Amino acid sequence: ETGVTQTPRHLVMGMTNKKSLKCEQHLGHNAMYWYKQSAKKPLELMFVYNFKEQTENNSVPSRFSPECPNSSHLFLHLHTLQPEDSALYLCASSQVRTGGRNEQFFGPGTRLTVL
């Protein structure tokens, strides 16, 4: 068990739908992340939240909207997605420490298919 859970594990949605991905970490970490993994591409960082404040947004289209209500929960709200947004969406958490040495722990991911 990784300590980072994600729901749903699989999601199929149409381009006009609105859905949300949920992530919860049980590790007491203070930073949470959303990544996108497309076929034959490296993991792409989408958003970073540190102490509930968004500190990174790597030029992600506005059809992806993150929400971090507290340090244990992270959401990714999806609306009017495109077929090219189909990918594995991974959530991760870490404990940010002095010196910047910390490892990220990943959830199992949500496999998203946009029709």
Place this chain on the structure above:
Amino acid sequence: DQQVKQNSPSLSVQEGRISILNCDYTNSMFDYFLWYKKYPAEGPTFLISISSIKDKNEDGRFTVFLNKSAKHLSLHIVPSQPGDSAVYFCAASEGYSGAGSYQLTFGKGTKLSVIP
């Protein structure tokens, strides 16, 4: 432009032999490096890391070597076991970025197959 490169998409090794996975990076500001292992339908799992002040870090069957002048690191698995079959990702960091968060840059991964 990819800052972390894993040039071998796949590698096959006989059980009991050594597996060597390679990773190159271009950003000289990277000072912390990690290896993750990923099984199908699971998220990446942290395996081992190394700081730029070291050139070697060992944890059981896994050893990571860092050659800063060549901007190259490698992961050695000895002896290789069938359960090691997975995709291995190399990741690098500059340490802090933004307001104290920790950003990782990943390679594309190498699929290791350990043949019984």
